[in-house]
C-alpha cells in the first residue's frame with residue numbers, strides 16, 4: 451500500500467483531520483526539504499504532508515529545494531502526490547474560487563536545478579503528459595456534488611518569479627493558450643516523474659493576474675484572502691479523493707508514471723558515475739539495482 455503525498459502551497463501549511471500525527475525529519479543527499487514532513491492517517495489512507503514554502507512561508511518559489519522535497523517524499527514511501535497550488539487565471543471563464551486539474555505546463559523558469567540526472571548518468575523521461583491521468587480522473591470523481599466548480603483540464607504556465615508578471619507578459623501567456631499562472635509546479639512535476647511518482651496539480655484560482663480590464667492587478671493580500679476562503683474546499687476534496695487514489699494504487703499506473711525510468715537512462719552501465727548513482731538510491735533505485 452502506498453502513501454499519499456500532499457504538497458501544500460501558499461496559504462496551506464497543514465492538513466486538518468489527520469490522526470496519529472508525527473512530524474518527521476527526512477534527510478536527502480540533495481539537501482534540506484522545505485520543512486518537517488507531517489505524517490498521519492486520513493481515514494484509512496496513510497498521508498505525508500509537506501508545506502512547499504515551509505511553515506511561516508519562509509521560502510521563495512525560486513529558493514525552494516524541489517529536488518530535496520521530492521526525494522524525501524519518495525524515501526518515505528510516497529507513491530502519489532497532489533500539489534495544491536494558488537494560481538492566477540488567464541481566462542475570463544476561470545474566476546477566483548474555481549479549481550482546475552492541470553494537465554499541461556509551459557516552463558518559463560530560468561534558474562532552478564531541473565533534474566536528478568546529469569553528466570555520468572543521463573536520462574530523458576517523457577513529459578508529453580506531465581500529470582497523471584488516473585489521478586485527474588480520481589479527483590474529478592471526488593469533486594462530484596461539491597459546492598465549487600472544478601475544471602477537468604488546464605495549462606499552467608510556470609514563471610520564475612518572485613515578482614508577478616508584467617502586463618505585456620500576462621497578455622503574451624494568454625495568446626500562448628495558457629489558462630493559469632503560478633511559480634512553483636515546475637520543476638516539481640518533472641522531478642516527480644523522474645522519481646516514478648504519480649503527480650497532479652490542483653490549481654486553486656485566486657486572481658486574474660494583471661491582464662483584465664477594470665480588475666485590480668494581483669497582490670499577495672488578495673491571493674491569501676481567496677485561499678483562506680477556499681482552503682477547506684481543497685481539504686475536503688483531498689479527503690474524498692484519498693481512498694479512491696489508494697484503491698486504484700493496487701494496479702500499475704495506466705499512464706506508466708510508476709515506470710517512467712524504464713526506457714529513459716542512456717548512459718552505458720560501464721560509464722555510469724558511482725557517486726551520482728548513490729545519490730539516486732531513492733529516486734532511481736528500482737532501475738539502477740545491479741542485475742542478478
Ligand SMILES: CSC[C@H]1O[C@H](OP(=O)(O)O)[C@H](O)[C@@H]1O
Pocket residue numbers: 458459460502503510511534535536537632633634635669670673674
Ligand atoms: C502568495 S502569491 C504567489 C505565490 O503563490 C503561489 O504559490 P504556490 O504555487 O506554492 O501555491 C505562487 O506559485 C507563488 O509562489
Ligand SMILES: Nc1ncnc2[nH]cnc12
Pocket residue numbers: 536537538539614615631632633656657658659660668673
Ligand atoms: N497571478 C499570479 N502569478 C503568479 N503566481 C500566482 N499565484 C497566485 N496568483 C498568481
